[in-house]
Amino acid sequence: MTQSRPPQPPTPRDPVDAIIEQWAAVRPDLDTRAMEVFGRVYRLSRAMGDRVEQAYARFGISRGEFDVLATLRRSGEPYTLSPRQLSATLMLTTGGMTGRLDKLERAGLLRRSPDPHDRRALHVTLTDKGLTLIDEAVGAGLAVQTEALTTALNDEKAGQLADLLRELLAGTQDPTS
Numbered sequence: 001m002t003q004s005r006p007p008q009p010p011t012p013r014d015p016v017d018a019i020i021e022q023w024a025a026v027r028p029d030l031d032t033r034a035m036e037v038f039g040r041v042y043r044l045s046r047a048m049g050d051r052v053e054q055a056y057a058r059f060g061i062s063r064g065e066f067d068v069l070a071t072l073r074r075s076g077e078p079y080t081l082s083p084r085q086l087s088a089t090l091m092l093t094t095g096g097m098t099g100r101l102d103k104l105e106r107a108g109l110l111r112r113s114p115d116p117h118d119r120r121a122l123h124v125t126l127t128d129k130g131l132t133l134i135d136e137a138v139g140a141g142l143a144v145q146t147e148a149l150t151t152a153l154n155d156e157k158a159g160q161l162a163d164l165l166r167e168l169l170a171g172t173q174d175p176t177s
Helices: 015-026 033-057 061-073 085-090 094-106 128-152 157-172
Strands: 110-115 118-126
Touching: 015 033, 015 128, 015 157, 033 128, 061 085, 061 094, 061 110, 061 118, 061 128, 085 094, 085 118, 118 128
Parallel strands: none
Antiparallel strands: 110 118
16 A cells, blocks of 8 residues: 655745736736746845845945955955956946945955056955955855755755756857857
8 A cells, every 4th residue: 555645735825926817817818937937036036135135244245345255265366356357257347346346445355456567457355354254254145045945945956946047047148248
C-alpha cells in the first residue's frame, strides 16, 4: 500500500495576482504572463533592495557606496581601479561617481592618487579601513539575501530559479551592447 504525500499548502496570493485578475476582468484578451514575471521580479528587487540597504546602513554606507567599495574589492589586490573603470562597471556618470568617491574618501574608506604613468589620470584604492568594512558589509548583505532565499525555497528550487533568471536575463540583453 503506497502512502500519498500530504498536500502542499497553496502558494499565498500576492499583490501581482490582484493586478492580473483586474486585467483579466477588463481585458481578457491580454496574455499577462510577462506582467506576472516582471511584476514579481520588480517587487522582489525593491523589497530585497530595501533590506540590503538597511544591512549596509549599519556600516554607515548606502547601496551606491557599497557598490563602489565592492567593485574595488572584487578587482583583487591591490584593490585599485581608475574612476573611469568604476564608472563603466557601475554604469554611473563621472559626476555621480565623483560624489560617491568624495564621500568615501572623506570617510577614510578609499584614497585617490595620481597615476604614475599618466598625470591626467587617477587611481582609486581601498584603504585598510575600507577593506575591513566592505568584507563585513558584503557578509551582512549576503546574510539578509540568504535568509530570504532559504526561507522561501529549498536548494533545488533556488538553483532552478537562478538558472531560469539567467536565461531570462540573457534573452533580454541587447546583443549590440
